[in-house]
Amino acid sequence: MLRAVEVSSDSPMRLKLSVKIGFGLVTACYMATGIAALAVAGYFISAKSSPKREIIVTKNVLKSLFAAGAYIIAVSLVGIVGAMSPLSRKRWLLAYNWLLSTTILLETGVGLWMWARTLDINGLYAFNWRNLWSSDVKQSFQDAYQCCGYLSSKDSPVLSSASCKNPDASSYGCMVFVHDYARGSLSYIYTCVFAFVLVDVVAMLAGLIVLTIRNDEERWRWSRANSIFKSMKKANPDFMMDANNEKYSTLSAMPTPSIYFSPQ
Numbered sequence: 001m002l003r004a005v006e007v008s009s010d011s012p013m014r015l016k017l018s019v020k021i022g023f024g025l026v027t028a029c030y031m032a033t034g035i036a037a038l039a040v041a042g043y044f045i046s047a048k049s050s051p052k053r054e055i056i057v058t059k060n061v062l063k064s065l066f067a068a069g070a071y072i073i074a075v076s077l078v079g080i081v082g083a084m085s086p087l088s089r090k091r092w093l094l095a096y097n098w099l100l101s102t103t104i105l106l107e108t109g110v111g112l113w114m115w116a117r118t119l120d121i122n123g124l125y126a127f128n129w130r131n132l133w134s135s136d137v138k139q140s141f142q143d144a145y146q147c148c149g150y151l152s153s154k155d156s157p158v159l160s161s162a163s164c165k166n167p168d169a170s171s172y173g174c175m176v177f178v179h180d181y182a183r184g185s186l187s188y189i190y191t192c193v194f195a196f197v198l199v200d201v202v203a204m205l206a207g208l209i210v211l212t213i214r215n216d217e218e219r220w221r222w223s224r225a226n227s228i229f230k231s232m233k234k235a236n237p238d239f240m241m242d243a244n245n246e247k248y249s250t251l252s253a254m255p256t257p258s259i260y261f262s263p264q
Contacts, residue, residue, distance in 0.1 A: 019209065019210065019213065020083060020210075022206060023079075023083050023206045023207070023209075023210050024080070024083070026202055026203050026206040027076050027079050027080060027083075027203060027206070028076075029199055029202075029203070030072065030075075030076055030079075030100075030199055030200065030203040031072065031073055031076035033072055033196045033199055033200075034068070034069045034070070034071070034072025034073040034076065035069065035073065036069070037065050037066070037068050037069030037072065038066060038069035038070065038073075039069075040065060041062045041063075041065040041066040041069065042066070044057060044062050045062055045066075050140070051134070051136045051137040051139075051140040052137065052140045052141065052144070052181065054137065055125075055128070055133065055137060055182070056182065056185040056186065056189070057185075068106075068107075071103070072103065075096065075099040075100060075103065078092055078095055078096045078099065079092075079093070079096035079100075079203075079207055082095070082096055082210075083210055086210060086211075086213075086214035087214060087217065087218060090211075090214065090215075090218075093207060093210060093211045093214065094211070096207050097204060097207045097208060097211065100200060100203060100204040100207060101204065103200050104197055104200045104201060104204065107193055107196055107197045107200065108194075108197055110190075110193055111190045111193035111194045111197065112190075114186050114189050114190035114193065115186075115190045117182075117186055118182075118183055118186050118187065118190075121179050121182055121183055122175070122179065125178050125179065125182055126150060126151075126175070129150045129156055129174075129178065130150065130155070130156045135158045135160075138156070138157075138158045138174075139158040139160065139161045141174045141177060141178060141181075142157070142158060142161040142163045142164065142174060143161055143162065143163065144177075145174060145177040146163045147163055147172070147173050147174040147177060148161065148163050148164040148173060148174070149164075149173035149174065150173045150174060150175050150178070151172065151173045151175055152172065152173050153173065155173055157173070
């Protein structure tokens with residue numbers, strides 16, 4: 001009876017085609033962020049490395065970006081599978097929303113971390129120049145901007161650079177250029193990350209809408225089936241009694257097993 005009700009009922013809360021299309025478009029945008037992450041990671045991995053770029057985009061960052069892109073695509077597929085048959089795939093929709101919330105938290109954390117690095121660029125990159133960066137990285141800045149050293153030509157320079165052959169003692173080093181490069185790169189990265197978070201939030205809202213409509217429709221169908229069952233029982237009060245009598249008559253008609261005792 002419930003199956004017949006499900007097929008023949010016209011639920012006022014049925015998941016409309018427009019809702020499915022909207023969910024599909026939002027999920028496609030969310031998947032596009034994962035594809036973009038894979039493309040960017042693949043490009044930088046395959047492209048010739050630059051010493052300057054490696055101070056911002058390290059190999060570990062590229063590996064993390066590749067993993068994040070694959071994760072986003074997998075979550076998108078979970079949402080698409082769940083939305084194709086929402087009534088029978090509630091767990092898929094629940095998993096989609098939970099995985100999306102994890103993505104939002106992780107991307108927000110990465111964006112805030114990148115933004116926080118721009119607040120103390122001088123302290124961070126002054127230490128890196130003097131203690132961590134290789135001569136190739138420092139020389140790439142000196143050659144690109146015709147500067148020598150960090151604060152001055154006496155502050156941890158790479159003397160093999162052409163700009164350090166005849167340095168002006170009163171001139172500044174590469175500090176300003178390092179700051180501008182780092183601030184520009186970090187600002188670009190955390191802006192993109194926060195844009196991805198915005199897409200994630202919209203995708204999660206779309207997933208919650210689909211899940212809510214799906215739950216409302218399920219409750220409506222159960223209520224409809226229950227009301228039809230009660231109306232049938234009210235129209236025929238002997239319905240349940242006849243069913244029980246038929247069950248008991250069937251049981252009484254079954255042969256009773258006999259037990260024989262053989263003489264010892």
